[in-house]
Amino acid sequence: MTTLNSAAPAALPGSTGSTGSTGNAGIAGIAGSTGTARLARLWRGRAEDAPWVRPAFLGLLVVTGVLYLWNLGASGYANSFYSAAVQAGGESWKAFFFGSLDAANAITVDKPPAALWPMALSVRLFGLGSWQILVPEVLMGVATVGVLYAAVRRRFGAGAGLIAGVVLALTPVAALMFRFNNPDALLALLMTVAVYGVLRALEDRPGAAKWLVGAGVAFGFAFLAKTLQAFLILPPLALVYAACAPGGIGRRIGRLGLAGLAMLVSAGWWVALVELWPASSRPYVGGSQNNSFLELTFGYNGLGRINGDETGSVGGGGSPGGGMGGGRWGETGIGRMFNDSVGGQISWLLPAALLLLVAGLVVTRRAPRTDTARSAFLAWGGSLLMTLAVFSFMAGIFHEYYTIALAPYVAALVGMGTSVLWEERTRFAASAALAVTAAVSAWWAWTLLGRTPDWLPWLRWAVLVAGAVATAGLLVAGRVDRRLGLAAAGLGLAAGLAGPFAYTLATVGTGHQGSIVTAGPAGGRGPGGFGGRMPGGFGGGMPEGGTAFPGGQNGQGGQNGQMPGGPGGQGQSRGQNQGQGRMPGGTPPQGMPQGGFQGSRGERPGFGGGGMGGLLNGANVGAEAEAALLKDAGSYTWVAATVGAQNAASYQLATEKPVMAIGGFNGSDPSPTLAQFKQYVAEGKIHYFIGSGGEDTGESDGRTGGRGGGTGGGTGGNSEISSWVAKTFEKATIGGATFYDLTKKA
Numbered sequence: 001m002t003t004l005n006s007a008a009p010a011a012l013p014g015s016t017g018s019t020g021s022t023g024n025a026g027i028a029g030i031a032g033s034t035g036t037a038r039l040a041r042l043w044r045g046r047a048e049d050a051p052w053v054r055p056a057f058l059g060l061l062v063v064t065g066v067l068y069l070w071n072l073g074a075s076g077y078a079n080s081f082y083s084a085a086v087q088a089g090g091e092s093w094k095a096f097f098f099g100s101l102d103a104a105n106a107i108t109v110d111k112p113p114a115a116l117w118p119m120a121l122s123v124r125l126f127g128l129g130s131w132q133i134l135v136p137e138v139l140m141g142v143a144t145v146g147v148l149y150a151a152v153r154r155r156f157g158a159g160a161g162l163i164a165g166v167v168l169a170l171t172p173v174a175a176l177m178f179r180f181n182n183p184d185a186l187l188a189l190l191m192t193v194a195v196y197g198v199l200r201a202l203e204d205r206p207g208a209a210k211w212l213v214g215a216g217v218a219f220g221f222a223f224l225a226k227t228l229q230a231f232l233i234l235p236p237l238a239l240v241y242a243a244c245a246p247g248g249i250g251r252r253i254g255r256l257g258l259a260g261l262a263m264l265v266s267a268g269w270w271v272a273l274v275e276l277w278p279a280s281s282r283p284y285v286g287g288s289q290n291n292s293f294l295e296l297t298f299g300y301n302g303l304g305r306i307n308g309d310e311t312g313s314v315g316g317g318g319s320p321g322g323g324m325g326g327g328r329w330g331e332t333g334i335g336r337m338f339n340d341s342v343g344g345q346i347s348w349l350l351p352a353a354l355l356l357l358v359a360g361l362v363v364t365r366r367a368p369r370t371d372t373a374r375s376a377f378l379a380w381g382g383s384l385l386m387t388l389a390v391f392s393f394m395a396g397i398f399h400e401y402y403t404i405a406l407a408p409y410v411a412a413l414v415g416m417g418t419s420v421l422w423e424e425r426t427r428f429a430a431s432a433a434l435a436v437t438a439a440v441s442a443w444w445a446w447t448l449l450g451r452t453p454d455w456l457p458w459l460r461w462a463v464l465v466a467g468a469v470a471t472a473g474l475l476v477a478g479r480v481d482r483r484l485g486l487a488a489a490g491l492g493l494a495a496g497l498a499g500p501f502a503y504t505l506a507t508v509g510t511g512h513q514g515s516i517v518t519a520g521p522a523g524g525r526g527p528g529g530f531g532g533r534m535p536g537g538f539g540g541g542m543p544e545g546g547t548a549f550p551g552g553q554n555g556q557g558g559q560n561g562q563m564p565g566g567p568g569g570q571g572q573s574r575g576q577n578q579g580q581g582r583m584p585g586g587t588p589p590q591g592m593p594q595g596g597f598q599g600s601r602g603e604r605p606g607f608g609g610g611g612m613g614g615l616l617n618g619a620n621v622g623a624e625a626e627a628a629l630l631k632d633a634g635s636y637t638w639v640a641a642t643v644g645a646q647n648a649a650s651y652q653l654a655t656e657k658p659v660m661a662i663g664g665f666n667g668s669d670p671s672p673t674l675a676q677f678k679q680y681v682a683e684g685k686i687h688y689f690i691g692s693g694g695e696d697t698g699e700s701d702g703r704t705g706g707r708g709g710g711t712g713g714g715t716g717g718n719s720e721i722s723s724w725v726a727k728t729f730e731k732a733t734i735g736g737a738t739f740y741d742l743t744k745k746a
Contacts, residue, residue: 053158064169068138074511084649089120102658110287114224115183137185141178144189151196156419164415171407172503172519173345190222192408204246216259220266227301236382244375284671286664305396336392346403348500353410356417357381384409435474438492442467445499466495621654625735642690674720691738
């Protein structure tokens, strides 16, 4: 690319303008009251803005909210693992604080609890239901779009901000996770807030330092949402501030230190309380092997994700050391974000973002050290590249939905880069860069849509043709005629967004349940299908008839590694529809109410199938099993205990009574020990033990401590508990599952 003008970029056409003070005075006068005047001011926005700016921004937020709320109830309890913890937090403040899986505080989720808090407060206020759990996630999505718009618009104009907001809202993985109850929604919001705070702190204005402190607080609470992933973008942002902030180097380093202190306090208060709290009076830290949150942070949720050494996990990693290695969590390497299972989630405009990052840095290369436009490219671009590198080469647990972390960075770069190149469009290098970006985006969309050849086949060719026309128009018309250039740019943007928009519509039109979810149409997830590659190397789509997981039977319901149904067996769900639990190669599990506000207790969504030994999702709980658990429920601390958190969650969400998850999420945590479990039983605290198959012999598969299905660490304590229960207590089949009555000796 030839050298471009280094003048500071301005907004897209029409993004600024003045209506004069008379117009605003007239509005206020017509309003006739303070309240009405404020509403008029809210609608009109800043006096210096063009009349369309504020309405367009508000429209973006409203449309995003409506899009994400559409068909929301179809996902039911979504990930029942987190929904059970939300239910517990809505009942018990202690469970709320620790992030316990049950209100009796046996064990926590394998993450810190910040992401659970908004949902638990919603449940506490409005009762347990699908919408009460998922609406806070939707609001986080709308807020993220708003913050991103504000961050981009502040330096590059309203047009750039709107483009960034639209790109984010229409990213398929964003539409998935801002309608789901995993921690990633809050993480994405807080990371966007952190970048915005750093960008505000880079301005040479009074009070700028407080924005850096605010960014530190955002990082701290992001850590309390998903531990060390929150710190992925900390190094590039710190470097950008140290290099580009106004003032001397001493002042810059000092302010970074102050922000670091704010981060430490905002994250450390909770960590310190958990570590100092007597272990005997708090729940076991799920996901750890030594009941330590620090071990969980730096092990299973930390370095283990990078090198694949995750004690107690459900599978190992890829190929340590990088390269294009294959492993239980898919291929690692630079092409990972573009492969068959990940590409359709996030990569639609990723090539464009990378091209526009380079273009933006070229445009601003001669700007002063403190130039805020170049700093913005460095901040968003550094965040993108750092996260991209870690996701591409991490050898441990990796799921496609993690890539929501990339979505705000991609969207910002597309908005900003488009703006700076448009302002330079009269130069051939700039118009050529815009044309190349449009061409590459259309070609890549054509490629991604080609992976689902039977789904909207016309769209693939429409995108290619529109991209070609836009490319030609940007090369020629953009330099000589502003209106034709605008039309070509609009067509190019439409071509780039058509694919992700279609994938987003397919995403919001379908319910998603379980631990591993993906966006887009059925069959659009590549060879990995449901979550890409399954732990243990079980890649590939699953036939409609079902395929056995370790320890399971083909197509059968049950917990011992079998496909749909889980412990509930043939019992019917209390939801409006019975979950089908279909796996890769078919449509995602439906089994959830198709809309409607599940407002009252007693109107609860159903569950999809519980494959992979109950690891992937909860199971259907029949009315017979529910009635048995609710009988004399007030006499017990836990109405039941069962191996694995997803199975426990199924029964807990059906009854809204505490159910002990033996071994935590994977069934591999050493909690409780056999001695502890015997003591609970002797004290009459647990009514039933819900079996998983194989209890009569006490045989273990050698990987999960007696829990059929899956792989991972563990101490074998779960096998000992299962064996002891099977030999000691009466059993009965209730709702298709084996119940051991812990009050009746065999």
